[in-house]
Every structure is written in C-alpha cells, then in structure tokens.
Amino acid sequence: MQEFRHEPVAPTTTRVLGHGGLIDAHVHDQHQLVYARRGVVSVTTDAGVWVTPGSQAIWVPAGTVHAHRAYGELELRFVGLPVEDNPLGLAQPTVVTVSPLLREIIVAYTARTAETAARSRLRAVLFDELRAAPGQAIHVPTATHPLVRRLGELLDADPAADRTLAQFGRAIGASDRTLSRLIRADLGMTFPQWRTQLRLHRALVLLAEGAPVTEVAHRCGWSSASTFIDVFRRAFGRTPGSR
Template sequence: MQNIRHEGAARAPAAVRHTSVAPTSTRWLASGGEIDAHRHDDHQIVYAGHGTIAVTTDAGSWVTPATRAIWIPAGTVHRHQAHGELELHLVGLPAAQNPLALTEPTVLDVSPLLRELIVAYTRDPEDDSARRARLRAVLLDELRVAPERPLHLPAPAAPLLCAVYAVLRADPGDARSLEELGRQVGASARTLSRLLRADLGLTFPQWRTQIRLHHALVLLADGLSVTAVAHRCGWSSASTFIAVFRRTFGHTPGSRQGS
C-alpha cells in the first residue's frame, strides 16, 4: 500500500506517545495528514465519517471507507493517515469495556444506526448528561452485533516476502506470476507459497488482491476515477474491479459512502 509509511513495525518504543485515556472527539485532517505512533490504556473506535482512514500497527494495515470502523484494543501502538479530506470520529472506551471481546485490531461493519450514534456521541465529548449516558449504552449495544470484516493487510515478517511486498506496493498492477517475482527476489514460487501460508495464512492471489484493494481505496480517496484505479491496480477491466470491490466492501467503488 503506497503513501503509508509502514515498511516495518511501528516506531521504536522511545518514539511512541502514550496517552492514558483514549480521547472521544471529532477531528478533521487534510488529505495526507497523519497522527503519529501512539498508544492508549483504553480501547478506541476509529471511524471516518468522510474520507478514508488508514491505521497502521506492527501487525499490518487497515484502510477503511465510511461503511467501516476500526476497533483498536487498549495498549496497541498505532498511527493514522488521512486519504481525502477526513472527518475522523474517535470513541474511547475503558479497557474493561470490550463488547465484542476483541484482542486484535478489527474492522467492523457500521450500520446506519451505528454511524449516527458514533457521530452524535463524538459531537460534544464534554457533555455528561443522562441523555449522553443513554446514547453510550445504545452505542455499546450496536457494537455487540456489529459484524467483523477480514480487511486486514498483514505485514510479512519473512525477508523474502518483504521483498515481494515492496515490489507489489510500488506497483499493485504488476501482473507477474509468483514464479516471476521469485526470480527477482531470489526464491522459488514454492518457497514463497510456503512462507505465505506460514507467515500470513494466505495464498498468493489472496494476498495480491488485498494489496490491490487497499491501494484502490487510497486512490479512490485521492479522487481518481474507477476506471483509472482499476487499471493502476491491475484488474483486467473496470467491471471486474467493481465486482471484487462490491464483494469485499458491500458497495461499489463509485458510491460516495459517508459524504
């Protein structure tokens, strides 16, 4: 995935900010804007009301449009980057309050009701009224039934896979086979396939599709047309790209979710 500095793990611990309480707030970031590596003692929900948000940890990256939110468990070192003008909604929850019992960053479906609850709850974080407490209770109820989505782009650990990853991030449209890519990095297709299964639990086509989809989200947020994105990311036609995108995200790439 280009335009995101995630070649290795999250920054060294000395550079990581620690904010004990995860904030509940609404923020606006210009396209390309970043929030540097940090961690909280609380859980946090990250939701893009408009634009696309990329969250990176030492385990990989998540890029989500406005139909999804990202659950970030307490203690997870993470950083954010905006693609497109970003309306960012952050909800902090105490470490003891984990309605889905999630221990890893996870992408969640955001229903229309959950979207409105997140937006309303982050609008005035200083409000401590009984109405806000009720709003929070309903928000937690909706989180308990929010479906999880496997939209994680895992970061490989094996050096040979890292080399292939660098090639595919630089050009997601690279259509070479695993055997051809292996010749470039000095490994057989069989070795790379074995490493992919052991390291990431993926086949090569699955991994390449994930890389392409994450890059496509970034390009769409930057304003490129669906046809241009399909071409740059290696799909044979716009219709093929649209079908894969809809199957993964539940809507077409041309729809302006969250606008």
Template sequence: MRTESGTSIVPANRVAWTPAGFTHQHRAHSDTEMRIVFLPASLARLVPDRPAVFLVSGLAREILLTLTGPRSHDRAASARLRRVLVDELHEANEQPLQLPEPRDDRLRAVARILHEQPADNSSLAELGRAVGAGARTLSRLFRDELGMTFYEWRTQVRIHHALVLLADGHDTTRVAHACGWANPSGFIEAFASIIGTTPGRYRAGRVGEVRRR
C-alpha cells in the same frame, strides 16, 4: 490505520476498535472526518481484546456522530449511548480490510514490489526469481505466515491502493488500470466483494474509530 498486526483501511462503512496499550498510527487520504469515541474499561471488556474492524450499522454510525457532534450531552446520556454502541459492535461482523505484515525477508521483498507497482501482473514464479525464492516456497510462506494465498493477498494490496485513488477523486476506469485489472468490470466485481459496494458508489467519507480509555 497501522498496528503491530498490519495495516487496515477503514472506509466510511467500517468502524475501527483499538484497545488500550496498542501502538497505532493513522494516515488520512483526501478530505476525511475522523470521529473518535473512548470507552471505559467496564465496556471495553465486552469487545475484542485486540484491534478489530467492524462493518458499522446505521445505528452505530449515528451514535458515533451524536457522541462526537456539537450537541452537548450529560454524562448519563452519553453513558447510555456508549452502552448501545458496544451492543452494536458486539453483534457486528468483523470485516477487516487488513494487510498483514510479512516477516520473512523474501515475502517482504515481494511486498515491496507490489506496493510500489500494484499493477504488476507477474506470476508468483516470476516474482520468486526476482527475490531469489521458488514459487512453492513463497506459496507456503503466504499461507503459513499471512493466512492467505498469494493471489488473495495481491488482490487485497490492489484494493487498498484503489481505495486511496478513489478517495483522491480518480474515476473507476483509471483506478482499475492503475491497480492491475485489464477491464473495469473485473475490478468492480473484486471491489464489491471486499468492500461491500461498487467503486462508483464508494465515496471518501467519515472514518469512525473507537478506543478504550
């Protein structure tokens, strides 16, 4: 999901919240079920006033499936379920898998290289020479503009690409090498620390989204 804040991946164990007025785009990879629930303004004010991604609880997931499933509900029952859903989101931890969009032209050039070649293991100094900027300058820009180090950002890029490849059915070893890890164990550790599960257990599944009316 892309908004003005950047690009977020929303795997099956996350739920995305998009307030009214935010332009956004979706792109699905492999077979995907997207469940969308709209919230009235009275409930929307209880969750963040900006796009957010939450770790979805089992209860919240079942509510999303129930509200968007084939079984019909009367308005009162649906309203009660939405209130419980908002309570769950209010208590949930935000766990975005987000790549903030760089604004500086030099960072944009680095980003293009790594998006096109996520397995590129060039150092920041080597990338700097390719885009005409020093490593110190780029390091400062990553921290000031994107709020993370270059290596943290590159790991996020690689995990984003890994999620797409896994959704397309590629095995862990192939994905690890395609995304720049020399061995699968390092990839599994990095993946689990960010996604919360191992690549082997990860499966392309339902993506939940909540929107304000």
C-alpha cells in the same frame, strides 16, 4: 513503530485532517473505535495496516501502538472506551462494518461531550450495534520474513503487475512453492489473497485522491471496471463510486 507517545485516555472526539495528514504513533490505556465519516483513514500497527472507507470502522484495543494517515479530506470520529468496556470482545485490531444506524450513533455520540443520562443510553445502543456488527479481516499484515518482505515491495511498487508467483520468485531468487509456504506462515493468507488486499488498499487511496473508478481499476490490476466494482463491493459493502 519503535518510538511512540503514551496517552492514557483514548478521547471521544472529532478531528479533521487534510490529505496526507498524520497522527504519529501513540498508545492508549483504553480501547478506541476509529471511524472516517469522510475520506479514507489508514491505521498502522506493528501487526499491519488497516485502511477503511466510511462503510467501516477500526477497533483499536487498549495497549495497541498505532498511527493514522489521512487520504482525501478526512473527518475522523474517535470513540474512547474504558478498558473494562469491550463490546466486541477482541484483543487485536479489527475492521467492523458500519451500518447506517451505527454510523448515526457514532456521529451523535461523538458530538456530545457532557455525560448525561441520554448519552449513557446512546452508549448502550452503540455497544449493542457493535456486538452485532460483522468483523472483516481486511488489512495488510506486516511481513517479517525477508523474502516475503521483498515480494511485498514488488507488489506495492506495481499493484497492476500480472506476474505469477513463479515469475516474482525468479526476480527475488526463490521458487513459487517456497514463497507460497512462507506467505502462509508469515501472513496467514495465500498469495492471491494478499495481492487482493494490497490492491484494494491502493484502490481506496486512489479513490480518496479523486481518481476515476475506471482508472483505479486499471492501475490496481483489475481487467475491467465491472470486475473491480464487484470485488470492491464484496469487500467494503458499497461501490467504489459511492460516498
């Protein structure tokens, strides 16, 4: 994302996007919490892609160039915060779990535009809930090494492929040992972890497009719907069929 616009203030607002809708790359001088109350949103930065359903939100620190894409009919809730207000204490994009209470706080806070004593109290509770919200390293990092990038292209083209790392290696001219080492160095995770992240993100997109759970499980490489549901629940805190 080399070209981007500068928007000093990170707004607190609501925005609705149709399926496939885009918000082009931009950067704020303030922090922003991005929450999809309806639909699925992806946030892309130079470090990778985060894709979240309604059980999670994405913390975007000040100075992070980012872009958004909608999957399904998307209702976004943005919470902008001054740079000195960082309840999570984080300097990198992070996925946080949104509890039912935190969800209602975000909805109520973004629905009020006037700064009042009641809104200030609501913001204080928002900060408390964010500090207590567990962070989750659920994102697809950007590959920089050419071989890892090529492998990522193959995985993205066919998430259901059950080929081993050695089989993929033969297709791109590298041993499985070399690829394993490069993946760890480039992405900070193992090959199985990376493939699972890619599959989960593809699953979120397919679900947002209305695909049935069983079909999503098959298209993303799980042997059964029950296995997919179990992995999905552990990753996102809810079942793939819930809204």
